Amino acid sequence: MRFLTAGESHGPALTVIVDGLPAGVAVDRAALDADLKRRQGGYGRGGRMKIESDQVEVLSGVRHGKTLGSPVSLVIRNRDHENWRDVMSPDPQPPEAKKRRALKHPRPGHADLSGALKYLTDDLRDVLERASARETTARVAAGGLAKALLAAAGVQVRSHVLRIGRAAVGAEPATWDALAAVEESPVRCVDAQAAAAMIAEIDAAKKAGDSVGGVFEVIAREVPPGLGSFAHWDRRLDGRLAQALMSIQAVKAVSLGAGFRGGDTPGSAFHDEILFDDERGLHRPSNRAGGLEGGVTNGEELRAQAVVKPIPTLLIGLRSIDLRTKEPQTASVERSDTCVVPAAGVVGEAMVAWVLADAMLEKFGGDSLTEMLEHLEATRRLWREFLSRRPRPA
Ligand SMILES: Cc1cc2nc3c(=O)[nH]c(=O)nc-3n(C[C@H](O)[C@H](O)[C@H](O)COP(=O)(O)O)c2cc1C
Numbered sequence: 001m002r003f004l005t006a007g008e009s010h011g012p013a014l015t016v017i018v019d020g021l022p023a024g025v026a027v028d029r030a031a032l033d034a035d036l037k038r039r040q041g042g043y044g045r046g047g048r049m050k051i052e053s054d055q056v057e058v059l060s061g062v063r064h065g066k067t068l069g070s071p072v073s074l075v076i077r078n079r080d081h082e083n084w085r086d087v088m089s090p091d092p093q094p095p096e097a098k099k100r101r102a103l104k105h106p107r108p109g110h111a112d113l114s115g116a117l118k119y120l121t122d123d124l125r126d127v128l129e130r131a132s133a134r135e136t137t138a139r140v141a142a143g144g145l146a147k148a149l150l151a152a153a154g155v156q157v158r159s160h161v162l163r164i165g166r167a168a169v170g171a172e173p174a175t176w177d178a179l180a181a182v183e184e185s186p187v188r189c190v191d192a193q194a195a196a197a198m199i200a201e202i203d204a205a206k207k208a209g210d211s212v213g214g215v216f217e218v219i220a221r222e223v224p225p226g227l228g229s230f231a232h233w234d235r236r237l238d239g240r241l242a243q244a245l246m247s248i249q250a251v252k253a254v255s256l257g258a259g260f261r262g263g264d265t266p267g268s269a270f271h272d273e274i275l276f277d278d279e280r281g282l283h284r285p286s287n288r289a290g291g292l293e294g295g296v297t298n299g300e301e302l303r304a305q306a307v308v309k310p311i312p313t314l315l316i317g318l319r320s321i322d323l324r325t326k327e328p329q330t331a332s333v334e335r336s337d338t339c340v341v342p343a344a345g346v347v348g349e350a351m352v353a354w355v356l357a358d359a360m361l362e363k364f365g366g367d368s369l370t371e372m373l374e375h376l377e378a379t380r381r382l383w384r385e386f387l388s389r390r391p392r393p394a
Contacts, residue, residue, distance in 0.1 A: 001146075001358045005138035008129035010084040013077045016138040018061070018145055020361065023069035024369035025149050032056045032144040035346060036076065039140045042342025043186035044164075044202040044212075046335055051080045056141050067145075069367055074141045078134070088129070101125055105320045107331040109312025122323040128334065133249035136347040143350020146357035152369055153360060153376055154222045157353045158182070159345035161189045162305065164214035165205070167197030173287075173303070176221055188216075188342040206338040209315030213250070216345035217305045218352045223291060224376065225299035225383070227359040236295025237359055244351040245306045248344060253307035257290020272300070282387055297359075304352060308344045311337055 001020035007013055036054035054076050061072030081088065086097035103124035106112035115127030147157055158179045162169050169191045178190040187202075189195040198214070205212040228237025242254045262270055272284040284300060291302035313336035320331040337343075364379065366372040 001354075001361060003139075003142040003354070005135055005142070007078075007135070007138065008088060009132035009134035010078060010080055010088050010129060012081050012088075013075050014135065014138040015076075016074050016142050018072040018074070018142050020358075021061075021067045021069070021072060021145060021149065022361070022366055022369050022372055023067055025067040025145065025152065027058070027062045027065055027067060027072075027145065027148060029056055029058065031148070032074075032141055035140050035144050035147075035350070036137060038183065039136065039343050039346040042188060042340070043199055044206070044337055044339030044341075045343065046337040053079065054137055056144075067369075072145060074138070076137050076141060087125070098123065103128065103332045103334065104322050104324055105329040105332040106323065107312050107314075107334075108318045108320060109309070112332075116323060124323070124332070131249075133340070133347075136248065136343075136350075139248075139347055139354075140350045143347075143353045146350070146353040149357045149369065149372075150220075150353055150360065153224070153373060155220060155224075155356065155360075156222065157218065157220045157349050157356070159188070159216055159218045159349045161187050161198065161341050161345055162215040162217050164189075164198035164339060164341050165201035165212040167194055167201050168215075169194045174217070174219075176219065176301070179219065186342075188345055202339045205310070209317075211310040211312070211314055211337075212339050213308045213310040214339070214341035215305055215307050216341055216348055217303060218245075218345065218348045220291070220302040220352060220356060223297050223299070223302050223356060224360070224363075224379070225297050226379075227297040227356065227363055228292070228295050230294040230296055237297060237355070238292045238295050240355050240359070241292075241302075241304055241352060244355045245304060245348055248306065248347050248351060250308050250311060250340065250344065251306045251348075252309045255290075255305045256292060257303055258288035259290070259305060261288075276387075302352070302356070304348070306344070306348055308341045311340055 003016055003018045005016045007015050033055050057075040059073040059075060061068055061070045086093050087101045106124055111127055111131035112124045160174055160179055160182045174190045182188050182190055185195045187195050187198045189198055201212050229235035238256055245251055245254045270288055272286045272289055276282050287300045291297055291300045313334055317330035320329055322329045364372045364375040
């Protein structure tokens, strides 16, 4: 599977083409829109999200609620484009239009300066329009299709917030059931006390004209074992998940399971022992590996965390320069959020779902969902036989 997104932040729309989905995957537009809405929400978002009300239009690849096996193309319109028609016009415009929203003072932490040097432009709008995380709208839509494929195989993906600034949940991993109520929390956090502290962190940052980052976790349940491969570096699923999560704007670190704790924990307290009894069959008393060993899923819950940096557009304005005169200047300010960690978690779900759906198709394959599910069921039968096999007593 692959997907390709296009579109600028204030252009007419974001678009995405998803190729390689089998035929027969149920496409529920309400579910796709619900994910888009979750991406727009979360305490700490700014004015832009009040203007937009993201909805998916399906242009191809879906008929009567099911994928056809042909490329699926989706469009999400930018309502705000109305106010930017001349600035974002594909046609030549009088100089006033270009000047009206030109940005000349690169914002530290944004792609502004690196993009200006890459494309040799001193109007940073040429860069930021595509570098903007508005692009994640298209990713969430593509991820929604991946989630639909996974759901047919019984795999579910959820996310929640572990930390915002100095406020964090306790060390005990959140249970799957606790995640069911996460959307009721304004910061998408399972712990009400920690959530209140997170909100206070965001309020304090906003008041100071500053921003605040944090950590989210994505959890996937009922992931079949055997996805990915240890045979090649680029087939390892841990590496593929890390790349997908790291590619989200503002994500600066990714870990799997107990991840960073591996650096200061002895092996005996880190690895998950392997147990078997007649009642429970194969089981593990802990899941510090986060569902992957050797780059291959092991049948446990998949748990991946990502660190989101404090977003770089700051009302207080960091030191920068005017790219034309090279004189010192305060960095430009574009309408902005204060904290995007809850929303980034929703994007994280989409990226994890995408990688898992891709790996499912690799292992279980098929042009239609029916074929994939039959193959999965047959493999599940083989696993059961494999695990019930024991040598006969002599
Ligand atoms: C959902 C989401 C929304 C974001 N919104 C903003 C924003 O309003 N203002 C801002 O400065 N950065 C925002 N960012 C972060 C920037 O897009 C990102 O830091 C920037 O593109 C540079 O990329 P990098 O941080 O990966 O190096 C957002 C990120 C995400 C995931």
